[in-house]
Amino acid sequence: MRSNNRIQKVVIVGGGTAGWIAASALARVLGTEQVSITLIESDQISTIGVGEATIPPIRDFHRMLGLSEADFVRRTQATFKLGIEFANWGVEGDSYFHPFGEYGREFDSVAFHHYWMRGKSIDNESSHGVGHLDQYSLCTVAAMAGKFAPNSSDPNSILSAIGYAYHFDASLYAQLLREYSQGLGVRRIEGMVTSVEQQSDSGFIKTVTLESKEVVEGDLFIDCTGFAALLIDKTLGVEFEDWGHYLPSDRALAVQTENTESSILPYTKSIAHAAGWQWRIPLQHRTGNGIVYSSNYMSDEQAKVQLFENLEGEMISEPKSIKFRTGRRRQSWSKNCIAIGLSSSFLEPLESTSIHLIQTAVSRLLTLFRGKNLIRLILINTIMV
Ligand SMILES: Cc1cc2nc3c(=O)[nH]c(=O)nc-3n(C[C@H](O)[C@H](O)[C@H](O)COP(=O)(O)OP(=O)(O)OC[C@H]3O[C@@H](n4cnc5c(N)ncnc54)[C@H](O)[C@@H]3O)c2cc1C
The missing domain is CATH 3.30.9 (D-Amino Acid Oxidase; Chain A, domain 2)
Structure with missing residues (x-):
């Protein structure tokens, strides 16, 4: 980080859904001229390979990126989810x-279910049925x-x-966002991170070193290494709060x-x-x-x-x-490292919410960047929360 505390180098480690969502959103909002964005991913460590059902706010995310729905559906073999x-x-x-x-329509500022409940109570006294709520x-x-x-x-x-939301092929989705991000100037490095160097006084992460011995320096590191949690856990030792007793x-x-x-x-x-x-x-x-x-x-x-x-x-x-x-990190953000995706938390996929949590985490992170990009940040904020 420079003396004026401006972040100039963002390093994302991990190229699964989380890594490429983070890279594409950061590149779209911050651009890559003032802030360099590097993503490191390793072919030797596969992505989780699941995570294919989503919830409706993903459409806002795509709108923010400027991705056309038709193109996205074609490229990721997507289907619609109601x-x-x-x-x-x-x-x-x-x-x-x-x-x-x-369900139904609000009328005169009264939510629809009140009308349905009322109809249901009258139902018992008359032969006219309002039917099951699902029908509305x-x-x-x-x-x-x-x-x-x-x-x-x-x-x-x-x-x-x-x-509506979508079902899509997770690896095709990562590929699409990778092309998109690289098109905006994100640098992709293929290679496995084998060691991490921290500042001796603060413990902040200084560099990551790849198997090839290449050293990548950064001001802000985003840990998208999935369950491996290479930076947030193995380097910074942030504890995982186990929710196994709930789930x-x-x-x-x-x-x-x-x-x-x-x-x-x-x-x-x-x-x-x-x-x-x-x-x-x-x-x-x-x-x-x-x-x-x-x-x-x-x-x-x-x-x-x-x-x-x-x-x-x-x-x-x-x-x-x-x-x-199942559970979450006690802190998703420690020193100059932010964990996004499976490195940060996981609830079992019953309501398919993990990708949404990645998107909200990235949108919250973006709101903390200041300066020239403020207007773009306000825009992203209003459509993605
Ligand atoms: C069974 C199951 C079902 C799921 N279903 C859904 C669902 O329907 N909907 C939904 O929203 N979510 C679902 N999820 C969650 C979803 O899969 C994840 O949130 C999403 O795929 C993001 O994963 P990720 O990118 O964090 O991790 P990963 O996909 O595991 O990616 C990790 C990346 O880190 C890289 N990496 C790791 N270590 C290193 C290293 N040392 N050096 C370099 N690179 C490294 C790997 O190469 C990889 O690119 C499901 C999860 C599970 C387990």
């Missing part, structure tokens, strides 16, 4: 749909019919009640299958099992599947059997086993 169907969570055969978008959610009705339409910005249109799942087994005729539905499926649950995420070219479970209650072998029994199409990848810990 919500999540939770099957068998109450009792076997039971299903609950969590839609994006609105356009996203639920469309999802159950296997249909999708983009939402309308005209508040008088019924389609303005639609909210006992600690394993996942993921596999990709061919699409079947009925597979490309506009929503994620989350199917409950005796000790865990299974996701089904439809993309254009394949379906992502995985089982999330607790090793205290289900063996790896049982999980495999359970997952395979519930696959719809032919398997087209080797099953990938992932061990994880």
